[in-house]
Amino acid sequence: MKNRIITISRQFGSGGRTIGKLAAEALNIPCYDREIIEQIAEKSGFAKEYVAEHGEYSDTGGWLSNAFGDSYLLGGRSNQDLIWEAQCKTINEIADKGPCVIVGRCADYVLKDRVDCLRVYIYADLKKRVNRIVTQYGKLMDSPEKRVMEKDKRRAAYYRIYTDQKFGEAENFDVALNSGTLGIEKCADIIAQLYQHIAD
Template sequence: MKTIISIGREFGSGGHLIGKKVADQLGIPFYDKELLERAAKDSGLCKEIFENQDERPTNSFLYSLVMDTYSFGYSSNVMNDMPLNQKVFLAQFESIKKLAAEGPCVIIGRCADYALEEDPNLLSVFIHADIDTRVRRIANIYGLKANKARDRIKKNDKSRSSYYNYYTSKEWGSVDSYDLSIDSGKYGIDGAAELIIRAVMIKENGIGTSIVDTREE
């Protein structure tokens, strides 16, 4: 198996759980928060920097000024002159490429589809669901009332969208930005995972790579 699976997701759609199920069933590594640890190790930047900047396009100037003192490991003047959020993104970008070079895996969020868009082994997926399904899930997970769950969803979706649109040339959640878009509200967690695995098998077997339209004009 060669396929690397990137999963973008709406907050509350179950993207993390779906990705974990796919990785477990295929027997391949899974990276979500684990990517932050890898990027910190690879770059020499403090782990807390990655956690604070995680899927956020910008941060306060004061925080950047203070936390920038923790950064080390890069001798390039260009790197040193970068704003902190740019350093973090670049470090994650490079770690994603290293992970993909090590073999098949599942990577959640962090513009992995953009970092690997030239990789022929990439299968990019976006998980979404209707707002009511997501409100129920988040309310249940965090013990929130529906209105608070809805507010958290809007806040997190806005952050992820801004982050993705800020760093890539694509639009977060748009079907044109991914190979496969799945509604987990309709197919469920297990069904969404199965669809991804089927797509991987199709990709691995080369099915659909030379489709010819035989319809008459």
Template sequence: MKPGIITISREFGSGGREVGEKLANRLGVPFYDREIITETAYKTGFAEEYVKKQGEYASARNWFEYSFSARSSSFGMSPEDYLWSKQREVILDLSRKGPCVIVGRCADYILRERKDVLNVFIHASVEKRKRRITEVYKEAEHSDRMLRDIDKKRSFNYKYYTEQTWGKSQNYDITLDSGTLGIDCCVDILLELCGRDIEK
């Protein structure tokens, strides 16, 4: 069965978002990233900036701390868990509208019951990710530690809500090294997996 929905998980600075956006354009399907933030903010009443950060990144310094921060049953559902539940609803609602590309936010896990989903993980070396952030986004150079800290926060968040390991190859249908292959080559590979001819 050809996939109707593609989820893109990615290391920070790997260009995974660009891969997803280009793929959606080539397939002629919706691309969901910012829309998830906006709709979740509307449903929860949280500020979009809060949703952007807390919806994908853990705020704690380690997984143990994150697991127990503001999550005592005596206080009911924490803001983080409430945000997760509403973000999950948004992703499920968007997936029901038809074929699409969804970036991040545990979409691969949320849609795990569907048979028409292709789960992708985009990664690259630290050096190539640092170079991309500096050249493409015109930001000051990030340190190795900063890049790893950002990915660690994504990993903590993913592990807490899915009980799976973020970035582990067995959890995805395909993993691609954008630093070696390049963004456009990653898009071409995914187009072929989706059963689409590559325009030369």
């Protein structure tokens, strides 16, 4: 059987991870999220927390801090570059293993040449995402709005650096779902349906 992969790109706080887990459960296939960080950490030698921070988020300063702020290692590659390489390798290995859901980590881009991917984007308006973060994690900071916007910005910058594309551009996906208006469960349901439709 040909592998079938679902990649889920998501805005911070949109519930993309939960949606991925629910869709994977419905389809009885594994969902990779934090597991990818562990595998990358193992491959690259960096600590898990460091990988989590530098494998999906650019430094706030954008390209300047990327150019000058990181310690340069092998062949002029920064730590972030080394993590990116380990990340691409891990994602390809996971995809080769069999059908699964992969959440985040630019998997849509890493696997862009595979025809057996359903590429999903999950988003919601800022207010709904802030509410979700506060409900799930409690109000840990003074301005959760600011935190969500900063995460968005850094994730988009990271995506731009390594894929040379704009994060969240509809053209890079098969389906984009607004979890704020459609609801988490319905999004998971649509994804599972489309996966089965494409697998037909």
